[in-house]
Amino acid sequence: AQRVTQPEKLLSVFKGAPVELKCNYSYSGSPELFWYVQYSRQRLQLLLRHISRESIKGFTADLNKGETSFHLKKPFAQEEDSAMYYCALSNAGGTSYGKLTFGQGTILTVHP
Amino acid sequence: KAGVTQTPRYLIKTRGQQVTLSCSPISGHRSVSWYQQTPGQGLQFLFEYFSETQRNKGNFPGRFSGRQFSNSRSEMNVSTLELGDSALYLCASSTQGFGNTIYFGEGSWLTVV
Numbered sequence: 001a002q003r004v005t006q007p008e009k010l011l012s013v014f015k016g017a018p019v020e021l022k023c024n025y026s027y028s029g030s031p032e033l034f035w036y037v038q039y040s041r042q043r044l045q046l047l048l049r050h051i052s053r054e055s056i057k058g059f060t061a062d063l064n065k066g067e068t069s070f071h072l073k074k075p076f077a078q079e080e081d082s083a084m085y086y087c088a089l090s091n092a093g094g095t096s097y098g099k100l101t102f103g104q105g106t107i108l109t110v111h112p
Numbered sequence: 113k114a115g116v117t118q119t120p121r122y123l124i125k126t127r128g129q130q131v132t133l134s135c136s137p138i139s140g141h142r143s144v145s146w147y148q149q150t151p152g153q154g155l156q157f158l159f160e161y162f163s164e165t166q167r168n169k170g171n172f173p174g175r176f177s178g179r180q181f182s183n184s185r186s187e188m189n190v191s192t193l194e195l196g197d198s199a200l201y202l203c204a205s206s207t208q209g210f211g212n213t214i215y216f217g218e219g220s221w222l223t224v225v
Binding site: 036043044045046049086098099100101102103104105 | 115143144145147154155156157160162167168170202204205206213214215216217218219
């Protein structure tokens with residue numbers, strides 16, 4: 001069974017401080033990992049995925065297969081980063097194109 | 113292009129009733145999936161449809177069902193509503209293939225009283 005764990009339900013930092021949102025997963029196959037973000041009163045939207053290796057809004061995430069982790073990092077947090085962040089996993093090699101397993105989410109609050 | 117559209121956005125139902133939620137995917141997207149979001153359980157996968165066929169199903173009772181039409185629009189139905197069915201129901205659509213992006217709708221807020 002696949003599982004995604006986000007150990008921190010709440011994370012508070014000050015503006016300009018580094019931020020790291022943790023995500024660990026368990027999956028026996030070849031996973032595809034995502035970070036989704038939900039800003040206040042907005043729909044869930046994709047932030048980044050591991051295969052693209054992009055930096056979006058200053059965020060990066062590296063897939064560590066040895067530690068089965070996909071932590072989200074940003075060196076200097078901004079107030080507009082305050083949101084709910086979800087780590088998610090899908091079966092990259094299967095036919096489950098629309099099936100995502102989500103973590104419980106982390107509420108990030110960036111204080112001025 | 114228009115995003116994933118869900119209707120109705122808000123509804124209140126009584127225990128024992130049934131409800132039907134509708135989802136219009138992004139044009140060209142043939143995969144539609146449904147999720148339930150609650151404060152306690154988070155985001156949980158309900159089912160996924162592709163070309164009118166249910167391809168995957170989550171761990172929900174048979175009261176939860178869905179279907180997809182030839183134009184890729186989808187509906188989900190919950191029968192014999194229970195208080196615990198109160199949740200935000202999210203629809204998502206995507207194209208076929210590895211590396212596809214899954215786009216979410218704003219959701220339908222269901223309250224069961």
